[in-house]
Amino acid sequence: MEPLVSMRGVVKRYKRGSESIQVLHNLDLEVQPGEFLALMGPSGSGKTTLLNLIGGLDRPSDGEVAVAGEHIDDLTGGQLAKWRARHVGFVFQFYNLMPTLSAERNVELPLLLTRLSGAQRRQSVAAALELVGLTDRRKHKPSELSGGQQQRVAIARAIVTDPTLLVCDEPTGDLDRETAEEILGLLQLLNREQGKTIVMVTHDPKAAQFASRVVHLDKGALAAAPAEAA
């Protein structure tokens, strides 16, 4: 099967003043369609950098990144923005919702970039909020929602355009255990029943257990799985 995400010889360097820091070292990775991949590793291992490259938020210094057959490292900034809007849904550790917008307006944001009519947008937003179980909270602002509810809104926002790929950066990092498991259950549901391909960065081995595959990163390179996670 053709991989959904294919990374070949990916190198990422950052400039910090006059110093060049290499975060990823000649990394190869493939993610199959319908896979739920957990990226684990210690702080500074390059997990988020890798996720940013997969999600088209950043470009590799060297190497190739292809998602659904498209070489996203060749795209211009504007093309990349359009590509993200069409193909990727993002879920962040701190939800990153617009504080002044209601839940439904937050979920609607990615749809503003489409040609859908107002009625069609409202329909899609209602479906996404129903899927995450927040129909009754659609008018609430983020400050009026719990952490778990905010993350559900963020997930609804990520899936409302029906993207090919969901990238999640520590989606349960700011939640208590019980709420975290609810969110992870929801992601698992989206993966199993909606067929969403998910790449999730996590520190938490218990969170990683919800994934179908776990990849470990250490010092910018893929590492063998530690014994307890294997």
Next chain:
Amino acid sequence: MKFLPLVWAGVWRRPGRTALTLISIISAFVIFGILQGFTSGLSRLVANAQADVLITQSRGGPLDRLPIADLDILKRTPGVRAAARTVFFGGPFRQPNAFLPAQAIDPDEARAVDDQLHITPAQWAALKATRSGALVTSDHAKLYGFKVGDRVPLTPQFYTNKDGGRAFPVDVVGIYPSNPDDGVFGGLVLLNYDYIDQSRASNAGTVNGYLVRIDDPLKSGVMSVAIDRQFANSPHETKTYSLRQLALASIARLGDVGLAVRLIAGAVFFALLFSVGSVMIQSGRERTVELAVLKTLGFGDATVVGITIVEAVVICLAAAIAGLLISTALYPVVMKTIHFNVKAGPALPAGLIVALLLALVAGAIPAWRAARLSIVDGLAGR
């Protein structure tokens, strides 16, 4: 339109700060509206002053009299279409500080000189038929409650009657619409010269000046010289100029009003630009993560710039419109306070242009920063 909720949410992200910003912009536009209304009112006064109407007065000034015999000389002057006598007959009315402007005229002469008067033939006829008649403007009728048939005692500033009293009773025979744009007779109580001339105790057979309508407004300068030359070396030398020159000279006496207004408005907006600009920059900084999230979701640089600029435009235009509306309401009060009677000219077009420029300049830096924002740095709050 679909981005409007996003723009609106950005505007009211910090309601207290937005309210203070709105108040500061509104205050500036109240000042701007009054100043701009005043200067454009002055400009309109000049523009509306009839260039083909000249005023001939004594070289010694308008309070020196000219003999009525000069009227025939003026009428016979080549290039003159019509000439009309005028006697200032205004004075305090009912209260010492309330001034009722009035002039004694000959109805036929006045009609021939001033074609902007909205007086019906019937009203002219009534004035001619009633020796002590008076045509009053609608503004004065409203202010003093004049009705046709009222007998009104005028108390002119410079005359007493033949009995030694100050009152000259006149009968209101018509009320005509005020026309502030008519700089000839448009705002005056009009009286019969014959009645006034024969009732006053002194200066019979004289006028304060003549209004002269010429054939070609482009020749007002030449005609003024020609008229004055006819009376040169006579006991009553004249000084003639067009109403437009008179309006310009009146404004010039105030100094360079336009420059003063531009300097004041410039200083106000310069200070405002810094305050609004710093608020916009601060607001942009606080929203670094939100802007990065929008870009993450696929909002392009141009869209993010557009949203940032539109937010500034919404704030500045809304406040400018509010400020200009308040200035419209305050303008008459201000004019009354400073004892000026200049009808406000249009301030809205210039105000909206200034508001738009203010928004573009104040929003430029946050918009530029938003465009250049790296998603990775923005999400990290850097």
